[in-house]
Amino acid sequence: xxxxxxxxxxxxxxxxxxxxxxxxxxxxxxxxxxxxxxxxxxxxxxxxxxxxxxxxxxxxxxxxxxxxxxxxxxxxxxxxxxxxxxxxxxxxxxxxxxxxxxxxxxxxxxxxxxxxxxxxxxxxxxxxxxxxxxxxxxxxxxxxxxxxxxxxxxxxxxxxxxxxxxxxxxxxxxxxxxxxxxxxxxxxxxxxxxxxxxxxxxxxxxxxxxxxxxxxxxxxxxxxxxxxxxxxxxxxxxxxxxxxxxxxxxxxxxxxxxxxx
Amino acid sequence: xxxxxxxxxxxxxxxxxxxxxxxxxxxxxxxxxxxxxxxxxxxxxxxxxxxxxxxxxxxxxxxxxxxxxxxxxxxxxxxxxxxxxxxxxxxxxxxxxxxxxxxxxxxxxxxxxxxxxxxxxxxxxxxxxxxxxxxxxxxxxxxxxxxxxxxxxxxxxxxxxxxxxxxxxxxxxxxxxxxxxxxxxxxxxxxxxxxxxxxxxxxxxxxxxxxxxxxxxxxxxxxxxxxxxxxxxxxxxxxxxxxxxxxxxxxxxxxxxxxxxxxxxxxxxxxxxxxxxxxxxxxxxxxxxxxxxxxxxxxxxxxxxxxxxxxxxxxxxxxxxxxxxxxxxxxxxxxxxxxxxxxxxxxxxxxxxxxxxxxxxxxxxxxxxxxxxxxxxxxxxxxxxxxxxxxxxxxxxxx
Numbered sequence: 001x002x003x004x005x006x007x008x009x010x011x012x013x014x015x016x017x018x019x020x021x022x023x024x025x026x027x028x029x030x031x032x033x034x035x036x037x038x039x040x041x042x043x044x045x046x047x048x049x050x051x052x053x054x055x056x057x058x059x060x061x062x063x064x065x066x067x068x069x070x071x072x073x074x075x076x077x078x079x080x081x082x083x084x085x086x087x088x089x090x091x092x093x094x095x096x097x098x099x100x101x102x103x104x105x106x107x108x109x110x111x112x113x114x115x116x117x118x119x120x121x122x123x124x125x126x127x128x129x130x131x132x133x134x135x136x137x138x139x140x141x142x143x144x145x146x147x148x149x150x151x152x153x154x155x156x157x158x159x160x161x162x163x164x165x166x167x168x169x170x171x172x173x174x175x176x177x178x179x180x181x182x183x184x185x186x187x188x189x190x191x192x193x194x195x196x197x198x199x200x201x202x203x204x205x206x207x208x209x210x211x212x213x214x215x216x217x218x219x220x221x222x223x224x225x226x227x228x229x230x231x232x233x234x235x236x237x238x239x240x241x242x243x244x245x246x247x248x249x250x251x252x253x254x255x256x257x258x259x260x261x
Numbered sequence: 262x263x264x265x266x267x268x269x270x271x272x273x274x275x276x277x278x279x280x281x282x283x284x285x286x287x288x289x290x291x292x293x294x295x296x297x298x299x300x301x302x303x304x305x306x307x308x309x310x311x312x313x314x315x316x317x318x319x320x321x322x323x324x325x326x327x328x329x330x331x332x333x334x335x336x337x338x339x340x341x342x343x344x345x346x347x348x349x350x351x352x353x354x355x356x357x358x359x360x361x362x363x364x365x366x367x368x369x370x371x372x373x374x375x376x377x378x379x380x381x382x383x384x385x386x387x388x389x390x391x392x393x394x395x396x397x398x399x400x401x402x403x404x405x406x407x408x409x410x411x412x413x414x415x416x417x418x419x420x421x422x423x424x425x426x427x428x429x430x431x432x433x434x435x436x437x438x439x440x441x442x443x444x445x446x447x448x449x450x451x452x453x454x455x456x457x458x459x460x461x462x463x464x465x466x467x468x469x470x471x472x473x474x475x476x477x478x479x480x481x482x483x484x485x486x487x488x489x490x491x492x493x494x495x496x497x498x499x500x501x502x503x504x505x506x507x508x509x510x511x512x513x514x515x516x517x518x519x520x521x522x523x524x525x526x527x528x529x530x531x532x533x534x535x536x537x538x539x540x541x542x543x544x545x546x547x548x549x550x551x552x553x554x555x556x557x558x559x560x561x562x563x564x565x566x567x568x569x570x571x572x573x574x575x576x577x578x579x580x581x582x583x584x585x586x587x588x589x590x591x592x593x594x595x596x597x598x599x600x601x602x603x604x605x606x607x608x609x610x611x612x613x614x615x616x617x618x619x620x621x622x623x624x625x626x627x628x629x630x631x632x633x634x635x636x637x638x639x640x641x642x643x644x645x646x647x648x649x650x651x652x653x654x655x656x657x658x659x660x
Contacts (some may be wrong), residue, residue, distance in 0.1 A: 097624070097625040097627070098625060098627045109310060109348070112310070112311065113310040113311050113313070113314040113348055114311075114314030114315060114317070115310060115313055115314040115317060115348055115351065115352075116317060119313075119317070119348075119351045119352070119355060122351060122354075122383060122386055123310075123347045123348065123351050123383065125386040126347065126382045126383045126385065126386045127347070129382070129385055129386050130382060134386070140625070141625075142624045142625055160310060160346070161309075161310075161346035161347050161348075161379075192378060193375075193378070194375070
């Protein structure tokens, strides 16, 4: 395996809820070490795409390769091996409310390794330190703010040093400053640890500051309407709507919503 | 960790961009002598958290050995380490600290630069304290705290029952303020849904009570008085008691869980800010529903138990008419009235406690479970207390 090979490859993926097709025959690749954003208006299937990529939903057709291994076909031990390659930050953080932050981060280490307790606590503390939460080890999730909960969720996702981190709407519900801080955390982790990020979002400022490449899901075509770097798409996309979305011009959302049921 | 004295220098390997993928051998620890004749601890393969856990004891053992014999330095060779994660970095850090405790320095060679960063990130963090240790409270303090807590709970509960009672009175004065649709829904869930279990428990209770007592009474030829025993105990005491306990377990807990979940989702806050009092909106319909269904369930419980008793009497050769005659002599409408009045009060208390525990839910996933448990426990305790109080009142009235 060489490093030029894409770390994630989505091949001809289709998804639907009952008869309601979300997207059809979508293929794209995520390169190792990049920050990759999945973009789209409300209802375009961003979260559905993410849930397929992390194996929560079985696809109707197509497959997802992570590090060259087929997540959709794997089961048992080999599936567990693939799951260990990535960590996920859920939209709400999804921290375990009955555990303090240190225990939240330690959980996977305790379950999957035989390291002594003090070593696990130290590793967990270093992860919290990495996301700027040193000193909050023994706070429970209800005692911290939304932005801190998201950062703690990133720390938890990183407990086993995965090579990919999926972030679902990292900026949702955060003020611009906290959101920018979170972006900085993402960039720092991406640069220092070489973690690949897949971010689902619709926050333009965040996309410009962190994303190397984006794909844009489009509910009109049930597919990808654009792929490239954010600036490229803003300046040179063939699609009128995509250009307007990136320039944040009025009417962009309206064009996107036109075909909504 | 001071880190100042430690020599964890490394001749950096090229920052390898090897993906932590398959095909990398599991981590290994070997001890060998290098060309200069020094003893070296060498790691190879994948030094991840799993391998680190496995190699932890051997590594510490090696460090202890080397600090004992070799004196000044512990040499660790990580040239052959292909992948290292925080777990591996933690192992190397712990070895370094162990060496220093043994009075030696550790020299780490050959670890790739990218992994050096992991080691550095662990050094920033001092050893972490475990979660604050829960000191067992002295007995007297625990007793005092428990008493205060119980007093506080009682005060809150009494205040809440009072508030609910007032809300009920105002609902009676202005019936159109009550959400009757909800009342019907809750009455259906708490009442009709409970019919099978109440019938079953009543029947079993009747069968068991009459069978066990009949065995003893037969010695005195007094089997017929089984009817008295079943009739009086079920109508006055066990019927209302068991029906209310069923209601607590089935519906009081459900009320607490429903309202508790609403509390966690800020739905209660939403109601309050919309100017809708949670007591009127959530509690009153549930309490009315409980008060409606509990006498019915009580009668069903009594009836099933009497049928159970009848079955035993039949098998012992007494005709049904004899049993029914004996029952009607032993019991009276007044006794049934007493039982049903009790049931009404129990139903009110059970529903009110369920709702109050729900509203008192704190945050977190465990909180709803705690409220549900509390609602059942306090419900049953209160039923027992009020039952005793009733017995006292009836005794005083008769004497």
